[in-house]
Amino acid sequence: MANRLAQSTSPYLLQHADNPVDWHPWGPDAFEEARRRDVPVLLSVGYSACHWCHVMAHESFEDEATAAVMNAGFVNVKVDREERPDVDAVYMEAVQAATGHGGWPMTVFLTPEGEPFYFGTYFPPEPRHGMPGFREVLEGVRVAWAERRGEVDEVAGKIVADLRERRLTLGEPRQPGAEETAQALLGLTREYDPVNGGFGGAPKFPPSMVLEFLLRHYARTGAEGALQMAADTAGRMARGGIYDQLGGGFARYSVDREWIVPHFEKMLYDNALLCRVYVHLWRATGSELARRVALETAEFMVRDLATPQGGFASALDADSADASGRMVEGAYYVWTPAQLVEVLGEEDGRIAAAHFGVTEEGTFEEGASVLRLPQEDGAVQEAGRMASIRERLYEARLRRPEPGRDDKVVAAWNGLAIAALAEAGACFERPDLVDAAVTAADLLVRVHLDDHARLTRTSRDGRASSNAGVLEDYADVAEGFLALASVTGEGVWLDFAGLLLDGVLDRFTDESGALYDTASDAEQLIRRPQDPTDNATPSGWTAAAGALLGYAAQTGSEPHRTAAERALGVVAALGPKVPRFIGHGLAVTEALLDGPREVAVVGDPDDPRTAALHRTALLSTAPGAVVAVGPADGELPLLAGRVPADGAPTAYVCRGFVCDAPTTDPALLVAQLGG
Incomplete structure (x- = not known):
């Protein structure tokens, strides 16, 4: 059989390239083959660091007898959810609607038109714990397709109709205010675990976006309860088994509510988000623990996830070989x-x-x-x-034998890492971390961004894939570039952020201000995915709102500011109801309520007095503050018209380009910024 996965840029697909299963990558050829043979499509979705994906692969996809059944009765399609989050999102929504739960590996049976009609996640090779065996499932689907086609088509049609009706409606767009953030804080307080930190019970995931909201809310309002929840949760995670006490960096989640035993995979996005949270916690409190964890996490990303091309790999596996050579979760x-x-x-x-x-x-x-x-x-x-x-x-x-590494570069997650490393490097006076952020940003521009300012989602070994960027890619990369502009004073990063955000306005929004996860000219799936709530990473919707707001603060662009405000209408609707699942939107709302502040530092970048003012501005806890540094009338728009006072480097603190009295004194700048 043809080895159709061998040229993939996805390590996950490459792991399956030698299976006896005749895998197809996602694409029109697979569905055309299903139509020609008149058989269903078996869609299997997972990712490289997924423990149960490896288990099912070993039990079923490497088994010759099971593969023979799959090849005879189905066209088999393997998808890396990290390369195609749009495909994953659409079919996961169907799985969750039908079964009440989801997860990976995801197993979905489709008609040749891509319509789902039977669902599951992991299936064991034989019946176990109330789950049917995988070959039993295959036989049941084969019989239904051959003997009850009318029922299959009817079920598929109803599922697709239901999915297409699930358009997000929020009524009249209304900008969130202080009342909504206060209600969200109250809701979080009710769900908070006062003994162990975090929210809810086991399993417990690092609530990075919620922690960012709590820190920003404290900075704006002085609410001690918000700071207490953030600091206690961060402290307990840092002292728990979920944090790598030797090498730095966080595992994906804790299987218990005490943060003791992790699920050991280490993801770039978790560590980028948490690195930034601990930087901000240190900035707010001076905590030495927060400083240590922020730096160790940054160093983990640079040491263990950096690729030879300058980007950052996606993940380290949970499994590695133990002393006897068995692959065991956590053995390392x-x-x-x-x-x-x-x-x-x-x-x-x-x-x-x-x-x-x-x-x-x-x-x-x-x-x-x-x-x-x-x-x-x-x-x-x-x-x-x-x-x-x-x-x-x-x-x-x-x-010891090291865990495997998924070395594909995902644009969105690299954007998150760029922002974290730029801020950590600036706050802790570690230029090597800023250099690592710049190197990763250079890779994204060279490899992921084409001449039409369109992003490719993934690359590997410096070779871009064919997977189009989704909303979170545009938003998170723009966020990383905006952080670099504030830290380095180089206008080119602001320019690149503007190109990406213009793409968001042109191709990811509709007339109501709602955002979609895929572009208007992207591949048409059975439904155009759209979700404003956070998952393991900030939703593309609210990440775009944050980047649009930051860009508007740097440039004065009214269209970008308006788009951000309209997008945040979703927070007014959902923030008081489900604050745990829209933490990033709440954090962006705090920036909106605070201005956000615009700080222009005018002076020779090589002058120590300029550097002192610049670092003071970057250390401010003002939510979402943007910073520009450079000579008078330099390349960043915030510097336009600003002049040094009495020839000395000078800082201007503004909101909406209306500024306080300029100052040359870092202590006065601290007072103007409120901390």
Whole structure:
């Protein structure tokens, strides 16, 4: 059979290239083949770091007998959800509507017209725990297709009709105000876990967008409760097993509500978002723990996820080989007391076990433990000795088989990383982190952005895929470029952000101001996906609102400001009702309510006085503040008409381009910015 996946830029698809299953990539050829053979399409959607995707692949897709059944009765299509989030979103909506839950791997049976009629996620090879076996499912679908075609077509037609009717209607667009953010804060307080931090029960995901809202709300209003929830949650995550105590960076989620045992995959987007949260927490409180975690997370991204071309890889797998060679989730990260002693010796092994909560019973499988800091003061106890212990354990871990790496570059997630690294580098005076952000931005411009300012979503080894960028790509890359403009003072990044955001206005919005996840001229699926709520990353809708607002603050563009305000109407409707799921929209709303502030620092960039004013502006907690630095009438619009006072570098703090009295004193600038 033809190896149709061999030329893919997706490591996930390449993992399946040698399966006995005759996989097709998503595309018209697969559906034309299904029509020609008059068989259903079996759509399997997953991603490289997905543990249960690997399990189902090993149990079923690598099995010759199962593959023979799949090949005889179906056209089999494999999709990487990270490359095609639009395909994933449309069919996941159908799965959740039909079954009440979703997840990956996602398994959907389609007509040759792409209409879904039977759904599931992971199927075991044999019936288990109330789930049918996969071959049993295949046989049932085959029989239904052959003998009850009328019923299949009727079900598919009803599902598609229902999906197409699910257009988001919000009534009259209304800009959210302080009342909605206060109601959202009250709702979050009700769902807050006061014992462990975070929201809800197990499994527990890092609430990065909600934490950003809480920090911005505190900065604007002084609400101590918002800061308390953010700081306690961040602290408990940082001391938990979800955080890599040796190498930095966060795992995807915790399987328990105490943040102890993680699901071990490490995603670029989580770490980019959380790095920025901890930078902002440090900025608000001066917390040394927040500073350490922000820097270690930034260093993790640069060290472990940077690609040779300068971008950032998508993820590290949860699974790796244990001492016996078996692929085991978390094997790279967990320790037994005996292993600590083997590496450190008897005394230091005992100290490390107490410090990191490693016991004979273990917190994970087979008596192994995830390293954590069970005592709140554990981060500072025996600091010098613990630094040596950490270093030796880290060096020993490097000798273990490493988890696999999904090295495709996703535009949106790289945009998030660029913003985080630019801010961390500026705040902590680490120019190497800013340089890493610039290098990644250069890659996006060279490889992902074409001559018509259209983004490609993914690349690998410097080669762009054929997957068109979706709304979150345009929004998050623009956000990264805006952060670089504020940090570096280079107008080219503002220009690139403007090109991308003009594309958002032209091809992702409608007359009501609503946004869609795909462009108006993108491939037409059974439904044009549209979702303003956050998932693992900010929704494209509210991410676009934030980037449009920031660009308007830098340039004075009224069309971009108006588009941002109209898009935020969704927060007025959803913020008080489901604040956990629209945290990014609430964070952008805080910026809107604060202005956002516009800070122009006029002076020679090489003058230490200019640098002091610039850094003071970047350290401000004012929600969504934008910063421009450069000589009078420099290349950034905020500098137009600004002149140094008495020949000295000068800062102007403005809202809507109406400015306070200029100042040459960083202390006065702090007062003007409110913190």
